[in-house]
Amino acid sequence: MKTIANFGGWMTKWFTCIVxxxxxxxxxLPELSLWAKSYTNYLLSIxxxxxxxxLDINDFKRIIKMPLMIIVGTxxxxxxxxxxxxxLCWVFHLDGMLAVGVIxxxxxxxxxSSNVMSFLSRGDVALDVSIGLLSTLCAPFAIPILxxxxxxxxxxxxxxxxxxxxxxxxxxxxIAGVTVHTLFAKQVRMVTPALPAVSQLSILLxxxxxxxxxxxxxxxxxxxxxxxxxxxxxxxxxLLGYIFSRLMHLVxxxxxxxxxxxxxxxxxxxxxxxxxxxxxxxxxxxxPIVAIPSTFFSVWHNISGSVLSAWWRRHDDRLGIDPNSLxxxxxxxxxxxxxxx
Numbered sequence: 001m002k003t004i005a006n007f008g009g010w011m012t013k014w015f016t017c018i019v020x021x022x023x024x025x026x027x028x029l030p031e032l033s034l035w036a037k038s039y040t041n042y043l044l045s046i047x048x049x050x051x052x053x054x055l056d057i058n059d060f061k062r063i064i065k066m067p068l069m070i071i072v073g074t075x076x077x078x079x080x081x082x083x084x085x086x087x088l089c090w091v092f093h094l095d096g097m098l099a100v101g102v103i104x105x106x107x108x109x110x111x112x113s114s115n116v117m118s119f120l121s122r123g124d125v126a127l128d129v130s131i132g133l134l135s136t137l138c139a140p141f142a143i144p145i146l147x148x149x150x151x152x153x154x155x156x157x158x159x160x161x162x163x164x165x166x167x168x169x170x171x172x173x174x175i176a177g178v179t180v181h182t183l184f185a186k187q188v189r190m191v192t193p194a195l196p197a198v199s200q201l202s203i204l205l206x207x208x209x210x211x212x213x214x215x216x217x218x219x220x221x222x223x224x225x226x227x228x229x230x231x232x233x234x235x236x237x238x239l240l241g242y243i244f245s246r247l248m249h250l251v252x253x254x255x256x257x258x259x260x261x262x263x264x265x266x267x268x269x270x271x272x273x274x275x276x277x278x279x280x281x282x283x284x285x286x287x288p289i290v291a292i293p294s295t296f297f298s299v300w301h302n303i304s305g306s307v308l309s310a311w312w313r314r315h316d317d318r319l320g321i322d323p324n325s326l327x328x329x330x331x332x333x334x335x336x337x338x339x340x341x
Contacts, residue, residue: 005193033208052177123262241268
């Protein structure tokens with residue numbers, strides 16, 4: 001188990017590089033992952049079952065005990081990212097199935113990578129996990145409604161299929177994981193070190209499927225615009241998430257402290273792109289190109305999240321800002337006062 005845990009730690013450290021290398025390999029050798037196209041929903045279910053195994057009843061109790069920040073953070077995520085997606089499609093004149101793909105990834109819940117980034121930046125990880133949990137559980141309801149509202153101008157949205165697929169691969173595995181953790185906590189602790197490696201391997205295979213399925217269109221004039229769109233979608237999500245949390249700090253200073261502002265920033269800006277890719281392959285099976293924005297997002301937000309969390313940590317260390325600071329401002333240095341005689 002120690003070997004698997006070390007392997008998982010190595011994959012976490014180099015995950016972005018591994019994703020890029022794996023995507024390139026599948027671009028030239030699509031047969032490596034194409035066989036798994038019919039199993040992407042099961043692969044994501046494994047990831048979310050693993051997420052459930054890391055949770056216990058206390059994580060749900062936290063939502064009841066501190067509902068304001070968690071609910072507000074979840075609403076911010078489901079308002080900011082979908083509307084940003086629509087705005088960017090308009091700015092870059094995207095239409096058709098590419099626009100559907102951009103909006104789909106914008107309508108997804110927050111990504112699990114945000115928990116790691118929040119931890120690295122010394123944000124409120126408990127709040128981060130709680131928002132991620134609530135946004136994930138809301139996904140089967142939020143995604144079909146948002147897609148029908150924002151993307152139906154491009155294509156008929158299979159809302160029922162999106163709901164059923166999301167419910168099957170999101171809610172059921174998470175609840176099953178929590179139940180197993182509750183009943184067999186001791187045994188779960190023994191296998192927990194292996195979960196990161198299993199999840200990352202599953203996500204890699206999903207990415208490989210998307211790249212393989214879009215082999216002919218992945219690098220083309222049609223998809224070139226997706227790169228700036230995805231980058232701006234993610235970066236503007238961070239910016240608007242931070243601005244939103246700062247505004248909430250003015251309303252409720254004790255609740256939206258500096259650490260909570262970091263958590264909400266990452267929760268808003270980072271998406272569950274693996275879910276986006278899986279839903280695209282299942283709900284829009286005839287148009288695998290819909291999954292490309294989610295794949296690009298998966299690579300990019302791991303890069304940007306790592307850079308932002310590292311910058312935030314160095315920034316705080318340089319200015320001597322306490323992680324539990326109320327405002328996030330550097331402490332004032334006491335000035336030496338000399339008396340002239």
